[in-house]
Amino acid sequence: MTPEPSDHRQRVLAAMAATPRERHLTEAQRPYAGHDRALPLFDGQTNSQPSTVANMLELLEVPEGARVLDVGAGSGWSTAILAELVGPQGVVLGLELVPALAAWGAENLAATGRTWARLEVARPDVLGAPDEGPHDRILVSAMAERLPDTLVDQLAPGGILVIPVAGRMCRVTRPTDGGPPQVEYRGHYAFVPLIEPSGA
Numbered sequence: 373m374t375p376e377p378s379d380h381r382q383r384v385l386a387a388m389a390a391t392p393r394e395r396h397l398t399e400a401q402r403p404y405a406g407h408d409r410a411l412p413l414f415d416g417q418t419n420s421q422p423s424t425v426a427n428m429l430e431l432l433e434v435p436e437g438a439r440v441l442d443v444g445a446g447s448g449w450s451t452a453i454l455a456e457l458v459g460p461q462g463v464v465l466g467l468e469l470v471p472a473l474a475a476w477g478a479e480n481l482a483a484t485g486r487t488w489a490r491l492e493v494a495r496p497d498v499l500g501a502p503d504e505g506p507h508d509r510i511l512v513s514a515m516a517e518r519l520p521d522t523l524v525d526q527l528a529p530g531g532i533l534v535i536p537v538a539g540r541m542c543r544v545t546r547p548t549d550g551g552p553p554q555v556e557y558r559g560h561y562a563f564v565p566l567i568e569p570s571g572a
């Protein structure tokens with residue numbers, strides 16, 4: 373018997389349905405919006421595969437009202453879906469390293485009217501947004517070679533980080549009792565590389 377989708381998955385699928393992918397694709401790629409594969413944007417970057425986005429967001433277990441950091445925000449699609457999940461009581465900060473992509477992603481995001489989310493150019497010398505933390509949830513849509521401690525340090529107690537690491541999807545949970553972060557791996561994935569500041 374097929375199990376019922378989890379509540380988290382149902383919320384994610386509803387948020388994705390409320391956030392059409394077409395609006396975060398170049399005109400040339402819009403006809404392929406329904407295809408379950410990554411699609412090219414520009415500057416060699418991609419809009420992620422929808423089933424991968426759904427799997428990552430299910431692992432992230434985003435509650436309403438959460439403060440969320442979206443590293444590798446690209447087209448603004450993931451940032452807009454996160455904004456739908458947290459609702460107007462929440463806050464979402466999307467960071468994108470490629471300036472032209474960040475500007476275009478910010479326009480796409482603004483068109484959703486979800487004013488509690490913003491998308492900015494990432495600082496090349498800082499991974500994530502330590503000054504704006506701690507964050508309840510952190511989503512990273514680019515592949516790290518190893519788990520970046522600096523992002524784990526930006527998690528609030530009870531917070532969750534989802535990040536692809538060396539070909540596998542990694543979920544890190546920071547316990548509320550101050551204990552060590554719990555790290556688990558779920559499935560194999562391909563992603564563009566996460567660019568990390570030297571010394572991060």
Ligand SMILES: C[S@@+](CC[C@H](N)C(=O)[O-])C[C@H]1O[C@@H](n2cnc3c(N)ncnc32)[C@H](O)[C@@H]1O
Nearest residue numbers: 417419444445446447449450468469494566567
């Ligand atoms: C697969 S794309 C993300 C797709 C995006 N989430 C979307 O919904 O369209 C990954 C992005 O991560 C960006 N990236 C890589 N390293 C980064 C970093 N340190 N900070 C912010 N963005 C980064 C890349 O420039 C690329 O646009």
